[in-house]
Amino acid sequence: MSAADATVRAAEAMLNDLGPLIEHVTARVWNGVPGYRSVLMDASDLRSYISSNLLTVLSCVTQSREVTEAELDRARHLGDSRALQGVPLDALIQSFRTAERATLDRFCEFYAAAGGDVSGQREGMHRISAVLDQIEGRLVEAYRDTSRRLALHYDSAVGDLVTQIALGQGVASEDLDRLAALLNVDTTAPYRAAAARVAHDPDPGVLGQVRHHVTSRLREVVHSPVLTGTWGDALLFLIPGDAPVTGVLNRALAPAHCRYEVVVGIGETTPRLIDAGPSCRQALDALDIALRTGRSRQVVAYDDVLLELLLTRDRTLTARLTQRIVAPLLEQPILMQTLRTYLDSDLSGPETARLLSVHQNTIAYRVRRIRDLTGHDLRRLDDLLLLRLALRAHDLLALRP
DSSP, X not given: XXXXXXHHHHHHHHHHTHHHHHHHHHHHHHHHSTTHHHHHOOXXXXXXXXXXXXXXXXXXXXXXXXXOHHHHXXXXXXXXXXXXXXXXXXXXXXXXXXXXXXXXXXXXXXXXXXXXXXXXHHXXXXXXXXXXXXXXXXXXXXXXXXXXXHHHHHHHHHHHHHHHHHHTOOOOHHHHHHHHXXXXXXXXXOEEEEEEEETTOOOHHHHHHHHHHHHHHHTTTOOSOOEEEEETTEEEEEEESOOOOHXXXXXXXXXXXXXXXXXXXXOOOBSSGGGOHHHHHHHHHHHHHHHHTTOOSSEEEGGXXXXXXXXXXXXXXXXXXXXXXXGGGTTOHHHHHHHHHXXXXXXXXXXXXXXXXXXXXXXXXXXXXXXXXXXXXXTSHHHHHHHHHHHHHHHHHHHOO
C-alpha cells in the first residue's frame, strides 16, 4: 500500500469515527489551555468550531483538495467572534495548537492501523498541518482586523465621552454603564482632569506618543483606567481617584523622560466622572496660563493661577488697566526694568540697586519718576497692588493672543 493510500485510509477511518474524535479534541483544548474555560464559558461553542475544522481537514485529505473559500470564511467568522468576545490572541493560538496536536496524535494511531510506513506518516501529518495552517492564518488575520476596528471604536467612544463631559453635556446613563463594563471603570469614583499640550504645535503622531507616555506614568499611582480625549490641540485626561499625581507628572515631563516640551494644567477633583466637566475647564484654563507665561515641563494647578485667570477673563478690561497704568512707562524701558526689579525685591531700594548695579539714590529717583508718570505711589498699598496687577496684565496680554 502506498503512503498516499495509507493516509487517505487513515483519514477516512477518522471520518467514520468523527464523533469520538471531536469529543477527544474538544476535551484536550477545554482542559489543556489555562484559562480557556473561564474566557469562552461555552464548551458547545468550542465543540462546534472543532467539529467544523476537523471535517474540513479530513475532507481535504481524503479528497486531495484545497481548502475552499467557504471553509476559510468559517475560520474568519471564528476570528471575528473571538475578538468580539475578548479572548486573548495567545490563548486562541494556544487552543488551536492544542487541537492540532490532538488531531495529529489520533492520525498517527489510525495511520499505524492502516499499515503505512514512517515516511508516509510524516507526509500525512504535513498535509494535515498545511490545511490547519491555512485555517489558522485566516482566523488570526480576521481576529487582528476585528481587534483593530474595536480599538479604533473604543478610542473614539472614549474620546467622545471625554469631550461630552468637558463640554458639560448630559451623558446618558447607558453610555456610562457601557463604558464601565468595557474598561472596568468605576464611574462613581472621584475624578480630576488634566490637560496637556506640546509647546511647539506637534503633529498628531507626537500627541499620540505624549498621551501614551503620560498615561503610562499615571498608572504608577492610579489603578483604574485613565480616560483620554482631545480638545483642540490639547490632550485631556480624566484621572480616577484622589491620589496625588502632580509629582508623577512633573517627573514624567522632565527631559530625562520626555523628549518634548510638554506643559500640563490640572483641575480640582470632582465627586464622580459625570461631574468632571468643571475640572476639565479648570485644567484647560491652567494650561492656557502656563503657555502664556512660558512655563515648560511642569504641572500647573488651577488654584495656582487664579490671579492670572482673573486678569485674562475680560481682555478689554485688562487692556484698559494696562493702558491706564503701564502705558506711560512703555517709552521708558529703564523705568520698566526698575519697577519689575523693585517689586521682585519686596520694595527694597538697596537690593534693587545691587541687582541693577546702580547707586541707591538712583533707585529712589526712578521710583519718584514712576510715581510722577503713572500717578501711583508705591508707598501706598492700593497703588502698589494696582501697579503689580497692571504689570502682570501687560505681560499676559503680550505673551499670547
